[in-house]
Amino acid sequence: MVRIWMVVLLGLGALWPQSLSAQSPDEANGPVRVGDRWTYETKDELTGEPKGTYVVVVTEMSDKEIVNTVSFRGKNGSQLVVLDHDLNRLDDSIWKYKPNDAQGVRLPLTVGKTWRFQYDARNMQNGAVLQTTGVAKVVAKETVTTPAGTFETFKIERHLRQHNTSDQTKNSESDVVTWYAPEINRWVRRTFVTRIEKRVRSSGSEELADFSRKM
Secondary structure (H helix, E strand, O other): OOHHHHOOOOOOOOOOOHHHHHOOOOOEOEOOOOOOEEEEEEEEOOOOOEEEEEEEEEEEEOOOOEEEEEEEOOOOOOEEEEEOOOOOEEEOOOEEEEOOOOOOOOOOOOOOOEEEEEEEEEEOOOOOEEEEEEEEEEEEEEEEEEOOEEEEEEEEEEEEEEEEOOOHHHOEEEEEEEEEEHHHOEEEEEEEEEEEOOEEEEEEEEEEEEEEOOO
């Protein structure tokens, strides 16, 4: 169940330009390009232990999709993750999402904006299907500092309910908080907590450690 959020492990205010709220990911600091790269450090928030580092590189582009190659430091191989241009996952080589995983951005971003979503995720290895409903809200503009620098972000909170169609004992609820930085067309920090039977089963975080953009 937690794998949905761990697949790639495996949104301050008054001084911002008003045009920021209308920027799309591809328009924020130039379009996404093949060769753009982001490095994230991950941590288990239950134990405080680091979980590892992964690197995301844009390897292909089309008018509908952004194809990323995700690699984990210290591990062999890589994983393809396909996004739409709003940064929602469509396919991550393990799960296929219909219409998408709703973890991207809905433009324009403004504090107080709320939207609901639903999707199905099908595991391409064992056929399991997860049906998800949820709500997202842009709760603040915040300045966030990570090892990669200081960024102006939109803080987006999401609450999800996940229904396992083959095993209801694995139904879960998740809270995901994303700090999306238009400056780099990506999120710079993300946290998640997943509960099954009202007990916390996982809690983790991801933070941007480095990035480079093709010009």
